[in-house]
Amino acid sequence: PKLFYEIASRLKPSDLENLSRNTNIVLTLEIKDFLKSIQITNTSGYSYLIDSIKMLQTTLVEWIEGRETIIVPIISQSVHKHDSGRIDLYISHDLAKQILQVKETENFSFFKKNVFALQTTRSIKLFPFFSSWKNYGRPIDVDLKSFKEKLGFNKAVYSRFSSLKKHVIDPAIHEINEKTDLFVKYELLGNNLESKKPRVTGIRFWVWEKKNVKALEEKKAKQGRGEA
DSSP states (O other), X not given: OHHHHHHHHHOOGXXXXXXXXXXXXXXXXXXXXXXXXXXXXSTTHHHHHHHHHHHHHHOEEEEEETTEEEEEESSSEEEEOTTSSEEEEEEEHHHHHHHHHHHTTSOHXXXXXXXXXXXXXXXXXXXXXXXXXXXXXXXXEEEHHHHHHHHTOOSGGGXXXXXXXXXXXXXXXXXXXXXXXXXXXXXXXXXXXTSSSOEEEEEEXXXXXXXXXXXXXXXXXXXXXXXX
């Protein structure tokens, strides 16, 4: 995900100017700078990056445009000139165009800044989910089964909610609250929630940007002091 957000945040409308459909946009990745930006300084960083590039070269994106179904890999090609410290990433014209259309409504720079601060897979996976609700203005009720299926937590190890809570939800929210611009809290929905064997059927999330939380706290403090 971090590599994808790096690619998406760097694409510009001018990249498509005078570019035919069958050509690629080339983005040059400075290896040391990228690894530093995602806080990887150990010797395994290079292998991590190469594995990520290979994964995105085999990850297909599919969408319908008019009467066409378009299927492309996220990275069409990569070229690493050894000892250069750089890797060229080739992004197809059609995919770049699609990402730029999304960028009109989604702030990829916001995603990049916050996702790069996270270090665990569970937090990186949950951050975009929470971010999509940050301006919703009210609590979000999520069906537990749908939540697990959508985010890939529908595995036997998480069949008990207590395991999902302990190993995914609580540590992910803790890291997101500590390291990003979002603040998240939640409560459980279901039956017999106060018993030893609760039946959890859903989760109610509250998601705020921290700047809005701060503004709300300041407003409440002023009201408490009787200020206008």
